[in-house]
Amino acid sequence: MSEQTEKLIRDSFPDAVIETTDVFGTLNVKITPASLVPICELLHEHGFNYLADITAVDWAPPSVPPLQGGKQSGLQGGKQSGLQGGRIEVVYQLTALERNEKLALRVDLDRDRPEIDTVTAIWKGADFQEREVYDLMGVVFVGHPNLRRILTPENWEGFPLRKDYVIPD
Amino acid sequence: MSSRIRTELVEINMGPQHPSTHGVLRLAVTLDGEVVVECHPDVGYLHRGIEKLAEMRTWVQFIPITDRLDYLASMLGNAGYIYAVEKLGAIEVPERAEYIRVIMMELQRIASHLVFFGTMALDLGATTPFLYAFREREDILDLFEMVCGARLTYNYFRPGGVSRDLPAGFAEKAKAYIKKQRERLPEYDDLFTNNQIFIARTRNVGVISAEDAINYSLSGPSLRGSGVAYDVRRADPYSVYDKLDWQVVTYPDGDALSRFMVRVMEIRQSLSIVEQALDALPEGELKCKTPQRLKLPAGEIYHHIESARGDLGVYLVSDGGEKPYRLKWRAPSFINLGALNSMVKGWKIADVVAILGSLDIVLGEVDR
Numbered sequence: 001m002s003e004q005t006e007k008l009i010r011d012s013f014p015d016a017v018i019e020t021t022d023v024f025g026t027l028n029v030k031i032t033p034a035s036l037v038p039i040c041e042l043l044h045e046h047g048f049n050y051l052a053d054i055t056a057v058d059w060a061p062p063s064v065p066p067l068q069g070g071k072q073s074g075l076q077g078g079k080q081s082g083l084q085g086g087r088i089e090v091v092y093q094l095t096a097l098e099r100n101e102k103l104a105l106r107v108d109l110d111r112d113r114p115e116i117d118t119v120t121a122i123w124k125g126a127d128f129q130e131r132e133v134y135d136l137m138g139v140v141f142v143g144h145p146n147l148r149r150i151l152t153p154e155n156w157e158g159f160p161l162r163k164d165y166v167i168p169d
Numbered sequence: 170m171s172s173r174i175r176t177e178l179v180e181i182n183m184g185p186q187h188p189s190t191h192g193v194l195r196l197a198v199t200l201d202g203e204v205v206v207e208c209h210p211d212v213g214y215l216h217r218g219i220e221k222l223a224e225m226r227t228w229v230q231f232i233p234i235t236d237r238l239d240y241l242a243s244m245l246g247n248a249g250y251i252y253a254v255e256k257l258g259a260i261e262v263p264e265r266a267e268y269i270r271v272i273m274m275e276l277q278r279i280a281s282h283l284v285f286f287g288t289m290a291l292d293l294g295a296t297t298p299f300l301y302a303f304r305e306r307e308d309i310l311d312l313f314e315m316v317c318g319a320r321l322t323y324n325y326f327r328p329g330g331v332s333r334d335l336p337a338g339f340a341e342k343a344k345a346y347i348k349k350q351r352e353r354l355p356e357y358d359d360l361f362t363n364n365q366i367f368i369a370r371t372r373n374v375g376v377i378s379a380e381d382a383i384n385y386s387l388s389g390p391s392l393r394g395s396g397v398a399y400d401v402r403r404a405d406p407y408s409v410y411d412k413l414d415w416q417v418v419t420y421p422d423g424d425a426l427s428r429f430m431v432r433v434m435e436i437r438q439s440l441s442i443v444e445q446a447l448d449a450l451p452e453g454e455l456k457c458k459t460p461q462r463l464k465l466p467a468g469e470i471y472h473h474i475e476s477a478r479g480d481l482g483v484y485l486v487s488d489g490g491e492k493p494y495r496l497k498w499r500a501p502s503f504i505n506l507g508a509l510n511s512m513v514k515g516w517k518i519a520d521v522v523a524i525l526g527s528l529d530i531v532l533g534e535v536d537r
Contacts (some may be wrong), residue, residue, distance in 0.1 A: 024470055052473070097399055125507060126505075151536060160218055
């Protein structure tokens with residue numbers, strides 16, 4: 001199943017795919033940020049009707065001081081996209097409910113200016129999830145109808161899940 | 170002279186201190202007379218930053234925090250996290266432990282659905298069913314107390330198994346409970362489920378179609394109440410669910426009554442699962458050996474289970490160390506709440522309570 005989906009994406013958007021990996025049986029496709037919405041529309045047409053999860057991982061550069069008591073990560077998290085200031089990786093977990101096929105889309109964003117188009121027009125369930133990623137990780141979802149903080153107060157400073165976030169006393 | 174009476178929109182707050190919001194949830198509701206025009210949930214009052222806390226704790230130290238998210242179904246919080254850890258770490262689990270886990274997870278699902286049954290009744294003005302439901306839930310909490318000493322925050326699951334064995338007399342007590350619960354479920358129906366007032370307040374109220382429910386990423390009983398037979402226990406079987414005989418419960422109408430009925434019928438399914446697991450419980454080890462200081466290999470995993478509220482996903486990234494590099498908790502209550510606005514639009518303010526109740530959210534999990 002996942003071979004067909006990979007072929008579908010590669011055939012329709014030959015320049016969009018950066019790499020594919022297998023994560024415990026789930027096809028993970030890293031794509032260019034600009035191709036996210038067209039690929040999501042394509043996948044939605046081909047049965048991926050369920051957006052299970054949106055999240056983001058902060059791959060801070062080594063210059064960012066580690067958390068108190070933590071050790072600096074040596075993990076690269078896949079192929080680098082040439083973002084020297086570090087990157088924020090947004091991960092979308094999709095499911096095609098009819099055939100129970102799973103797929104994850106991944107995009108690398110510039111850590112200093114993370115921006116990506118919203119997918120709320122395709123899956124309404126993305127509304128709260130994108131707000132959460134914005135709130136905690138600082139990713140701006142361009143075109144989101146109501147991009148406000150959701151879990152922290154509106155006047156909160158900083159993005160708590162960033163690796164260089166300083167925890168207030 | 171115009172026959173139309175001029176009306177003005179009014180904005181009101183429901184909550185954060187309001188009994189029918191099930192915790193600290195504020196709904197900013199815009200009303201045209203009694204009719205809801207907009208309803209925006211304001212969440213975060215219980216936000217504790219558990220995803221950040223996870224990055225400062227070892228893999229095992231995080232288990233007690235999973236008790237405190239969906240605090241009406243702590244065993245399932247334990248389970249969601251532990252299955253992700255075990256899969257990432259390729260940790261084997263003895264079969265006896267898996268059967269004990271299924272017993273705990275399904276008893277927990279019943280306990281959670283009982284709270285739902287009671288609070289839904291309470292929201293709609295019937296106080297007695299709440300007492301019935303809590304009376305039976307007490308028996309489940311007694312069983313949990315026998316097993317792990319705690320009544321609400323169990324900290325019972327461990328990577329590779331469970332923390333301790335079932336004590337002597339557990340199976341007998343559990344079977345006595347199942348018998349009693351089965352006898353009392355018809356009483357619930359007589360008292361509340363078949364009550365005309367209850368049915369009038371929930372049938373065809375807050376309808377969401379299957380297509381919309383999927384588009385809003387609803388999950389659990391709230392999705393199955395729209396006729397979508399998606400249950401993670403069946404779609405991506407974990408533990409020993411594929412060895413047991415049970416049905417995925419769905420109701421087709423997508424209204425508050427359907428969502429209610431899914432949970433009421435799931436109690437019966439879960440009773441059957443617990444009974445089968447008790448009968449099939451094999452002898453053997455409780456926990457496989459794991460290192461004192463557990464390290465998981467570098468990599469990542471997204472794993473999900475069916476909690477009492479829906480599709481509970483846990484995304485873990487490990488850098489090979491003793492602590493998570495990143496942990497994300499896909500809380501079904503949070504995502505289900507995202508559909509509330511579309512479900513209550515056009516309904517009366519009193520229906521907001523019925524529709525919110527039918528989603529069965531827990532704010533500990535919404536806010537994390």
